[in-house]
Amino acid sequence: MNLSEYKDVYVFAEQRDGKVQNVALELLGKARELADATGEKVVAMLLGYGVKGEAQGLIAAGADRVLVVDDESLKSYLTEPYAEAITQIIREQKPNILLIGATTIGRDLGPRLSARNVTGLTADATMLEVSDDEAHEFRMTRPAFGGNLMATILCKDHRPQMSTVRPGVMQKLEPDTNRKGEVVDYHIDFDKAKISRIKILKEVKEDRGTVDIAAAKVLVAGGRGVSGIVDKLQPLAQALGGEVACSRALSDAGLMDHDRQVGQTGKTVRPDLYLACGISGAIQHLAGMEESDMIIAINKDKTAPIFKVADLGIVGDATKIVPLLTERLRSMGK
């Protein structure tokens, strides 16, 4: 493998129902930063059916080129047609770096690509950077041992260097509609027999009453210490214009939906305000929220690890403070 033939930072622009996902825009923001550091280009791969209209949005988010693969077999995500299309792009275009969102789609696709192209894949990186020297070594850092340690991973002799990144970890750029870029129609030769090995019988969108807590500006999060007053969290979140979230203790106890769980086995969030009520702050939880702009923590135990990341820590009883705070905010007309 001649490593110098491999160039540019590629992003898998995940779309669902024809709509580009936020995580793709976040990856483009990071890709732009990496490419500017190495003098390379940012290339977005947009796969789907009737999705070309989304290409300009990808350029505004940081892409220099958008490769559009428009084919009926790509309408809904299925492993094989997506893996075939990207593998053909990898073989023809030779990307240096390839970033994929760590969604259910990205986590299905990424490892399939790494096996087919015999290259490494770092899962759920939280930090991506290139070294300052001429080598521009690509360093991918991820939590290991359930978030207890961080490990920096290299993929020295294989290309592309691939990583998945969870939604909410990187930050997208302000869309710049004046940015210029190139949109290229890309033709793929699919293996018809192979792509028909799995058939979609039915696709069901379930309203699980879910909200995307990763998109919320304000989160009121509850832990074991408020398990008796879980119903009091929503009114407080409402008064602050936010959503409720929880630690693993509450979702394991069935008191809150898993979709609202923050942390290593839940979601990664970085809201403007994270109000942690009765959460002790296991390292697995901190891993999912410590990047929040402001953290206010309320806990009875003054040695609780949550205080180590809090901008304001209140040693007190959250079950008393939560309703009082709600009332106070309401009296202010919130």
Next chain:
Amino acid sequence: MKIVVCIKQVPDTTEVKINPVTGTLIREGVPSIMNPDDKGGLEYALQLKDQYGAHVTVITMGLPQAEAVLREALAMGADRAILLTDRKLGGADTLATSSALAGALRTMEYDLIITGRQAIDGDTAQVGPQIADMLDLPQITYVESLQYDPAYQSLTVRKHTEDGYQMLQVQTPCLLTALASAVQPRYMSVRGIMTAYDKEVEVWGADRIDVPEDRIGKVGSPTSVFKAFPKELKAAGETVECTPEEAVELIISKLKEKHLI
């Protein structure tokens, strides 16, 4: 119907603690368990055994002590257990791990391979799809339930997605990755525990599997760890002990200061 379930022995990461002084992991006394998603996958296989008389083989790659999870699987009802262990397999990243397991699977008969979605010690969710690709099998990940149709030798599978689910149909042979949260694994039966120790756990070395040596172990791993370090937490702000009423005022003033209200 022949099923192979890939399982892994993992440290119970919810029990891992950090030494607050040195910032290093305290590994002593951390119990080892069968990875929860793998156990869910084994349960699906055992249900197919109950319904259709499927033959269930479990395989794990690891150190000799990983035999414990194979014994547990036998006690739950698996028919055959294979321990893939060899110094040559050490230091493997996910791709080299998948290569070794795929190498073992190439020498076996199967209609269905089941792995867990991901292991709790790595959370990578890569090994299942990588094995599927190496064996040129269709894959369905995030499986919540499945039904086998013996007449067509096909499976109808419910796959979890972010905003709902898909019902998918796949022809065997294929590979599925299972979600622990969707199934309740059975307990080991008393009879199972009694007979688990009568059954042989086959021990396979690298010479027994069908894979080039440069694809396994450290040499076969495209990724390497450049450095590992304890996580730095951001500097703490102030922590105050006060009455609930004072707490409310403190929080309000902080929110005002940051223009959040």
